[in-house]
Amino acid sequence: MAVKSKKNVSGSELTDEQHVALLRHMLAVRCTDERMLKLQRSGRIGFVGTAKGIEGAIIGSAYALKPQDWLWSGLREGGAAVMRGLPLSEYIAQMYCNSNDTAKGRQMCNHFQHKGSHYPSWSSVIGTQIPHGVGAAFAAKRRRLDEVHAIYFGDGATSSNGFHSGMNLAAVWKAPCVFVCVDNGWAISVCSAKQTAAEKFADKAVAYGMPGVTVDGNDVLACHAAVQEALERARAGEGPSLVVLETYRMMGHSSSDDPTRYRDDKEVAAWAAKDPIDRFEKLLIAAGTIAKDTRAQLEAELYTQIDAEIHVQEAAPKMALRTLVDDVYAEVPRHLQRQYNNFIAVAERLGHATPGDGAFPL
Amino acid sequence: MANLTLVQAVNDALKTAMRTDPSVLVFGEDVGPKGGVFLATDGLTKEFGEERCFDTPLSEDGIVGAAIGMAVNGLKPVCEIQFQDFIFPAFDQIVSEAAKLRYRSGGQYTAPMVIRTPYGGGIRGGLYHSQSGEAYFCHTPGLKVVIPSTPHDAKGLLLASIDDPDPVLFLEPKALYRAVKGEVPEGKYKVDLSTLRTVREGKSVTVFCYGAMVPVVQKAAEQAAEKGIETLIIDLRTLLPLDEEGVLDAAKMTGRVVVVHEAPRFCGFGAEISALIAENAIEYMEAPIARVTGFDTPFPNTLEHHYMPDDRRVLDAIEHVYNY
Numbered sequence: 001m002a003v004k005s006k007k008n009v010s011g012s013e014l015t016d017e018q019h020v021a022l023l024r025h026m027l028a029v030r031c032t033d034e035r036m037l038k039l040q041r042s043g044r045i046g047f048v049g050t051a052k053g054i055e056g057a058i059i060g061s062a063y064a065l066k067p068q069d070w071l072w073s074g075l076r077e078g079g080a081a082v083m084r085g086l087p088l089s090e091y092i093a094q095m096y097c098n099s100n101d102t103a104k105g106r107q108m109c110n111h112f113q114h115k116g117s118h119y120p121s122w123s124s125v126i127g128t129q130i131p132h133g134v135g136a137a138f139a140a141k142r143r144r145l146d147e148v149h150a151i152y153f154g155d156g157a158t159s160s161n162g163f164h165s166g167m168n169l170a171a172v173w174k175a176p177c178v179f180v181c182v183d184n185g186w187a188i189s190v191c192s193a194k195q196t197a198a199e200k201f202a203d204k205a206v207a208y209g210m211p212g213v214t215v216d217g218n219d220v221l222a223c224h225a226a227v228q229e230a231l232e233r234a235r236a237g238e239g240p241s242l243v244v245l246e247t248y249r250m251m252g253h254s255s256s257d258d259p260t261r262y263r264d265d266k267e268v269a270a271w272a273a274k275d276p277i278d279r280f281e282k283l284l285i286a287a288g289t290i291a292k293d294t295r296a297q298l299e300a301e302l303y304t305q306i307d308a309e310i311h312v313q314e315a316a317p318k319m320a321l322r323t324l325v326d327d328v329y330a331e332v333p334r335h336l337q338r339q340y341n342n343f344i345a346v347a348e349r350l351g352h353a354t355p356g357d358g359a360f361p362l
Numbered sequence: 363m364a365n366l367t368l369v370q371a372v373n374d375a376l377k378t379a380m381r382t383d384p385s386v387l388v389f390g391e392d393v394g395p396k397g398g399v400f401l402a403t404d405g406l407t408k409e410f411g412e413e414r415c416f417d418t419p420l421s422e423d424g425i426v427g428a429a430i431g432m433a434v435n436g437l438k439p440v441c442e443i444q445f446q447d448f449i450f451p452a453f454d455q456i457v458s459e460a461a462k463l464r465y466r467s468g469g470q471y472t473a474p475m476v477i478r479t480p481y482g483g484g485i486r487g488g489l490y491h492s493q494s495g496e497a498y499f500c501h502t503p504g505l506k507v508v509i510p511s512t513p514h515d516a517k518g519l520l521l522a523s524i525d526d527p528d529p530v531l532f533l534e535p536k537a538l539y540r541a542v543k544g545e546v547p548e549g550k551y552k553v554d555l556s557t558l559r560t561v562r563e564g565k566s567v568t569v570f571c572y573g574a575m576v577p578v579v580q581k582a583a584e585q586a587a588e589k590g591i592e593t594l595i596i597d598l599r600t601l602l603p604l605d606e607e608g609v610l611d612a613a614k615m616t617g618r619v620v621v622v623h624e625a626p627r628f629c630g631f632g633a634e635i636s637a638l639i640a641e642n643a644i645e646y647m648e649a650p651i652a653r654v655t656g657f658d659t660p661f662p663n664t665l666e667h668h669y670m671p672d673d674r675r676v677l678d679a680i681e682h683v684y685n686y
Contacts, residue, residue, distance in 0.1 A: 135435070
């Protein structure tokens with residue numbers, strides 16, 4: 001299958017304003033990651049899985065979604081969530097896992113959610129979100145909602161149960177969804193070539209009876225165009241498709257991973273030369289859309305915002321102890337109420353809790 | 363009132379739910395025109411169309427995973443796993459996803475859904491059509507685990523499960539599908555989850571049981587009565603969240619306790635009941651707590667009637683704790 005690539009802005013269907021917006025969103029991802037990594041290195045937060053190198057893939061693809069569409073994410077789509085409406089405050093609160101986090105600090109870092117922009121909570125289990133997105137797309141079709149579900153996952157997830165069952169169900173049901181595989185080259189330390197014997201991940205679509213395309217994932221406009229086309233197809237009731245965005249994870253899997261143990265510096269350098277942000281910046285400068293110092297200005301603005309928000313999140317109030325037992329069920333069952341009350345009695349004695357801190361009247 | 367078998371009561375509950383709530387959907391393997399391998403979904407496709415009751419590809423994790431997505435996006439899925447023995451491909455979706463979604467999202471996302479599945483032995487199904495896997499699921503906070511033992515409860519508990527805001531694993535005792543019959547009210551009614559049912563009053567010995575073991579225990583209790591032992595039989599009905607106070611009250615009433623289940627003993631649900639009583643009511647106990655269970659082996663085929671607790675084994679345990 002041919003690699004699609006848009007080589008100049010004149011081939012783009014987007015306006016200059018949209019091009020600048022795309023650049024800004026990509027920079028937001030990179031600047032936020034950069035700050036988060038610093039916070040992790042200084043011990044302020046526990047974990048960061050950066051999107052460095054894949055900003056074009058996640059921003060370009062998600063930019064094609066309409067506000068009513070859903071984005072079922074994997075680990076690295078947080079930047080797309082911010083672009084679509086996740087407030088930066090909630091993003092950073094989630095990284096701090098603090099009391100401002102909408103998930104009440106229950107998930108480790110990089111597990112975002114945002115109900116307002118249809119970005120459901122992700123577990124850390126690989127591929128399980130794929131059938132969820134399919135079921136939700138089925139529901140949209142059944143409820144006659146004008147809504148497409150973009151289901152994101154990485155190259156490693158193409159080997160998971162969820163990929164197989166989700167792709168199969170979606171095609172059988174003609175569900176309005178798009179499978180977006182961000183092939184960033186590495187599933188932690190296992191390269192894509194060891195993940196499948198298929199020539200391309202997109203070939204897998206054939207077996208499920210849906211179209212599959214491979215896209216230059218470092219070309220933000222190509223990512224946008226390919227996903228746009230797949231979304232339109234789904235929206236028109238023609239069923240799902242698979243879009244594989246070929247890109248590269250420049251950093252380790254996470255802040256806990258040392259990628260020099262398993263991959264060649266030359267490979268990393270070769271991909272660094274294809275950096276999606278540098279590439280798009282050059283394109284926009286050549287097209288006269290932005291000036292040479294535009295990027296620096298955008299970055300400065302972004303860092304100011306991010307840093308201000310970091311200060312706010314550093315000062316978040318303590319997590320309420322009751323969150324230990326809330327939200328397991330719609331109502332806290334009596335056995336959990338007792339467990340909590342027993343815990344709080346000990347915590348009070350030891351001075352770890354204020355008297356009666358959320359104890360249940362039993 | 364209609365006189366229905368347990369499987370007919372399940373069918374009646376599904377029809378009642380689908381008639382009263384247009385968001386309720388039934389799907390799974392062979393549940394469509396065939397009506398399910400046990401006919402639990404008989405006539406649903408005919409009455410409600412393929413839009414509301416339909417066959418899926420053979421994919422347990424897909425069925426449950428998609429059900430979660432449907433629930434998140436406004437439908438009320440009631441999916442079927444053909445045999446509980448086949449649920450394990452979906453274990454991840456149940457344990458990692460459905461059960462944890464509310465908690466991990468701080469209540470922003472929930473998966474109100476029901477997974478129905480026949481469980482248990484007694485039909486000569488061998489290792490893979492007979493298991494009782496309830497304990498695996500009872501170790502999963504966020505999930506509800508419900509097991510009826512009568513047609514009345516099957517309908518009332520299933521309707522309550524479908525209305526529940528949390529995911530429910532509804533285990534149906536397949537050995538009782540056609541073995542028990544009883545009066546079932548017409549239309550919608552609910553039996554509250556996390557409530558116990560007193561099957562028989564008695565002051566001598568308390569027996570806790572559920573599902574297909576209930577009639578076995580009843581039979582044993584009749585024989586015990588002939589020997590002057592009055593058995594209090596408690597049908598647990600909802601294993602998770604369990605009515606712990608109800609269990610403790612029933613245990614204290616006699617001070618002599620037997621727990622019966624067909625699942626293997628080690629880390630089985632009986633262990634939890636025993637520990638609960640030992641922790642909270644040991645001073646009321648007049649005898650060690652006895653368990654009558656399946657063996658700690660895979661489920662057999664030819665000798666299944668020896669594997670599963672029968673009235674003789676239950677009676678022996680009742681007499682043992684009574685005479686201790």
